[in-house]
Amino acid sequence: AQTVTQSQPEMSVQEAETVTLSCTYDTSESDYYLFWYKQPPSRQMILVIRQEAYKQQNATENRFSVNFQKAAKSFSLKISDSQLGDAAMYFCAYRSAKGGSEKLVFGKGTKLTVNP
Amino acid sequence: DTGVSQDPRHKITKRGQNVTFRCDPISEHNRLYWYRQTLGQGPEFLTYFQNEAQLEKSRLLSDRFSAERPKGSFSTLEIQRTEQGDSAMYLCASSPPGLAGGPKYFGPGTRLTVT
Numbered sequence: 104a105q106t107v108t109q110s111q112p113e114m115s116v117q118e119a120e121t122v123t124l125s126c127t128y129d130t131s132e133s134d135y136y137l138f139w140y141k142q143p144p145s146r147q148m149i150l151v152i153r154q155e156a157y158k159q160q161n162a163t164e165n166r167f168s169v170n171f172q173k174a175a176k177s178f179s180l181k182i183s184d185s186q187l188g189d190a191a192m193y194f195c196a197y198r199s200a201k202g203g204s205e206k207l208v209f210g211k212g213t214k215l216t217v218n219p
Numbered sequence: 220d221t222g223v224s225q226d227p228r229h230k231i232t233k234r235g236q237n238v239t240f241r242c243d244p245i246s247e248h249n250r251l252y253w254y255r256q257t258l259g260q261g262p263e264f265l266t267y268f269q270n271e272a273q274l275e276k277s278r279l280l281s282d283r284f285s286a287e288r289p290k291g292s293f294s295t296l297e298i299q300r301t302e303q304g305d306s307a308m309y310l311c312a313s314s315p316p317g318l319a320g321g322p323k324y325f326g327p328g329t330r331l332t333v334t
Contacts (some may be wrong), residue, residue: 107261136320138293148224148262148310148325155320194261205252205275207321209261 105130107197109210116185117218123170124180124213126195134200137178138170143191151193154178166193174175182215188218221245223326225311232301239259239297240329244313251294252312252322253286262310278309301333 106129116122128137135156142148154162154171161169166186170179182189192214196207224243227285232238244251244285252263266282267275270291283301288294298305309329 138321147327148312150321150323153320165224168333181266194259196321203269205250206264206277206323207254207262209263211259 104198105132105134105197105208107195107208107210108176109129109193111213113214113216114217115183115216116183118187120183120185121183122185122193122201122215124182124193124215126178126210128176128178128182128195128197130176130197130199132201134197136198136200137169138196138198139169139180140196140209141189141191142194142212143188147192153181154212158192187217187219189213196201221323223311223313225309225326225329228231228327229330229332230334234301234303235331236301237297237299238301238331240309240311240331242294242296242311242326244293244311245324246316247315248313249291249316250251250314250322251288252314253294253296254310254312254325256308256310256328259320265296265309273287278280281327301331303333308334 108127130152137154140149141151147175166183168181192212195210226241251268253265254260268288283299286296313324316325
């Protein structure tokens with residue numbers, strides 16, 4: 104079974120600085136999707152960024168970018184120019200592209216604090 | 220676009236009772252997901268609908284859980300004979316057609332407490 108590990112339960116960053124959140128996963132498959140979700144305090148979870156495993160180019164969404172290392176099974180999230188609104192729980196997730204499954208496997212999350 | 224809504228937001232019930240939760244996805248989103256999240260954990264997949272068809276259900280889900288999406292719009296999740304281990308946040312999510320991958324928008328969740 105696939106597993107997702109987020110080794111940093113908590114991280115903090117100064118406003119306007121850059122922070123990187125780590126995620127590793129375990130799978131024997133070659134085709135899959137990876138995601139980062141953001142869950143602000145008392146607010147709804149939203150999709151931040153997604154990456155298809157067959158794409159070598161790292162995904163980017165504005166201040167959010169990923170470093171996808173397929174061989175190392177690593178998928179880190181970089182947040183540039185951190186803002187107070189970036190404070191949230193961040194979850195890394197994996198989805199197989201095989202067999203039509205829509206099931207996401209989530210990590211336990213990293214709580215990000217942004218200091219003014 | 221009013222977002223994914225869930226009702227109720229909180230539910231307290233006694234062990235052995237049945238509970239039902241409702242999810243209203245974003246209009247025209249044909250894909251709907253249910254997840255469960257306990258404290259300190261990431262969400263855990265329960266089930267997935269495409270339109271009115273339930274295409275996937277977690278093997279971890281016992282027979283006490285059932286979900287429906289009768290007209291391909293709103294969905295209900297029912298838990299029969301609740302147990303204390305069912306206490307969790309139940310999240311609904313939806314995605315539009317044509318977006319490959321996982322759910323894009325989650326609802327605020329229904330927090331279930333079983334006493």
